[in-house]
Amino acid sequence: MLCSPHHNLRTLVVGFASYVAVPALCVLYMLTGNEPLSILPLNSLPEENVGRAHYKLCDRLKLEKKQRRMCRRDPGVAETLREAITMSALECQYQFRFERWNCTLEGRHRANILKRGFKETAFLYAISSAGLTHAMAKACSAGRMERCTCDEAPDLENRKAWQWGGCGDNLKYANKFVKDFLGKRSNKDLRARVDMHNTNVGMKVIKAGVETTCKCHGVSGSCTVQTCWRQLLPFHEIGKQLKQRYETSIKVGSSTNEQQQQQQPVPGLNDQIPRTMDLLHIEDSPSFCRPSKYSSGTAARKCYKDKNCDAICCGRGHNTQSREVTRPCQCQVRWCCYVECKQCTQREEVYTCKG
Template sequence: MGRTLTEALVLSFEECKKQFEHERWNCSINHQAHRLNLIRNGLKESSFLFALSSAALTTSIARSCSSGILNESCSCDTSSFSDEVNEATWRWGGCGDNMKFSQMFLKSFLRYPPRHTSSDFPTAVDRHNSDLGIRTVKKNYVKKCKCHGVSGACETNTCWKQIKPFKDIGNDLKMKYERALKVSTDNAANSGSVELVTSSKRGGGAAPSKGQMIFRNKSPDFCSRDQYSPGTAARECNRTATCDSICCGRGYNIREVTLTEKCRCTFEWCCVVHCHICTRNVEVAFCQD
């Protein structure tokens, strides 16, 4: 399981960097203090991290089952799923990603208290976003099929359930991040549990839906170094697309840098690729301090 958890951590971190590479906050969570402050203060960015992390865990565990990495704990998902269209032309088979085991494992791994006993506002928000990550994976858990037949004829299909590429899940969660709602709490006097209510004009004071990302506190602009990020000084940017936003109006400098890359590659049968190493000078923009 240790290998799978490590893969999930790498998967979520790499996807976070891709989703925010052109924004002021570029998933700068390498610094432990920045990461902890984001999480403790319930910013929108930490909500994304909770959702993305739980999505990565769900995905990695389900895939590890189907790939045999966790063969002592789980295996392929061979469950049948109803499908009303052309049921006669396909049958369930193959090796599906095991969503059922993944969800069961995460319930104990995340260790959230029962919903009816939790009176902790931050925990309620974090749990909501973690659940959102799992739901997003389930939404991207789709039927895949392989054709069978003589001479390429697709006489029948063998089908199984498989999670889409993680970038699709990242894109989905990034859209939810863009539409995230600020929430406050209404502690129910009788039960002592936390009732989350939206506090934005769009939300209108209603309870957030399970499909919405939520956060507790407004984020800073991330322009300058603070408790949450290193700021955008010296950040690389695109002169025609992102410098104005990322540099926060401070302007940018152009520097010539030398890139080293493989080039003029040839393929030798079978199966070796030979490449030269080429260098080229390019102009790169960096935000001013």
């Protein structure tokens, strides 16, 4: 399916059963849908059907025709898609746990955010593409895929003190897969261009975080030869970097190219020139303080008195509740192989935002 600015595009969500119309990329997935997140269970088919278990999982993902074909041709793809959405959702919620918008993924709120061009929209596109790229590269090196294996890094020459080996994360295959899976872009709509830009930022952050890991070989612990391979950063670090880019996201407007009649992203009121690694947004975000079509507000949200209660509670103040909690304490390691702890009860104060 080719993209058109006049096509009523549908946003795909891995593991969900419905779509939401969004005038953006031709094919999307993961955190960009209108249904509550539900993680598909593992081993959902009887053992006798295990050879084609991924067919059923691919069908449950409600993929486009091309995506379903890509999913079915390798048994590892379906599980990698499921893993990617889980990883992206959890990381998004972790990074925004102290914010007014805490990456609530309830379908209606998320769908309404995705119809707009907020900073939060930009983050969802970036974390989704980053999650799939990371999960696919790791799946290749872990041997869970039939169509890819380790990254052999043919573009890097062997050096005198070390040799290329090990099993690197296959970022080259992952990038190609993600681009094919998402489909072709539409260049004539500003919103589509911004969404594609933010999607690419997620993939570029993954690429920029590739590290070379080495293992020594030699007699008596010496390091005569090193075997080295390329490895991705932990996804938690990727989420941290994308959150930093969210904080510095650049607001852009549009300028029409007279020759190509295409809307080009241009700097907004802050006159910053967008760079390839900057997240972009089109409009200012709502406050997320009160219930709206974008969030449930912050009433009754847990906060931390000396850290973020003033900000999260939007100046409404907070309630303080005292409760007793029992936790393991005074733990000691006993020979040989277990830890012995006492149970200690203490009172703690819990702070929640007033309505």
